[in-house]
Amino acid sequence: xxxxxxxxxxxxxxxxxxxxxxxxxxxxxxxxxxxxxxxxxxxxxxxxxxxxxxxxxxxxxxxxxxxxxxxxxxxxxxxxxxxxxxxxxxxxxxxxxxxxxxxxxxxxxxxxxxxxxxxxxxxxxxxxxx
Numbered sequence: 001x002x003x004x005x006x007x008x009x010x011x012x013x014x015x016x017x018x019x020x021x022x023x024x025x026x027x028x029x030x031x032x033x034x035x036x037x038x039x040x041x042x043x044x045x046x047x048x049x050x051x052x053x054x055x056x057x058x059x060x061x062x063x064x065x066x067x068x069x070x071x072x073x074x075x076x077x078x079x080x081x082x083x084x085x086x087x088x089x090x091x092x093x094x095x096x097x098x099x100x101x102x103x104x105x106x107x108x109x110x111x112x113x114x115x116x117x118x119x120x121x122x123x124x125x126x127x128x129x130x
Contacts, residue, residue, distance in 0.1 A: 009057055012038050015090070025061050035059065064091030067125075074103060074120040084108060085122065 005011065014037060020028050039053035067073060067088035077083035086104055089096065106113045 006058060010042075010051065012042060013062065014038065020061065020063070022063055025063060028061060030061050031056075031059055062091060064089075066090045069124070072120050073122055074100070074107075074117050075122045076107065078122060 014034055035056055038056070042051050042053050065088050067090075070090055072086070072088045072090075072093070074086050075084070077085060084104060084107055086100060093100065103113050103115065103117070105111075
């Protein structure tokens with residue numbers, strides 16, 4: 001598989017480690033919070049010193065959208081039937097784009113989808129949560 005973002009590096013991340021203000025994300029000290037946890041994970045996952053965990057090559061903070069239950073929303077708007085909602089992929093939607101595109105196309109054209117989308121419905125949230 002071709003490496004795109006950082007050739008020669010292993011990308012490892014903690015999901016939802018800390019909340020931050022998008023305008024101040026570069027001022028958060030992620031090294032002291034996250035790096036020790038990731039180093040321990042790497043050591044446990046890749047034994048026998050296979051990877052050097054003494055100092056990361058690159059550290060950066062990523063921001064992504066999440067729903068309260070960490071699952072995406074793929075649904076038709078409950079009031080405005082010409083609006084479809086597809087959001088909250090928690091940073092991994094890019095790899096799901098082909099199937100999500102097909103699902104949205106099926107929904108827009110009124111074609112039955114190949115998957116049960118109840119799990120992704122807006123109805124799973126109380127009105128106060130959105």
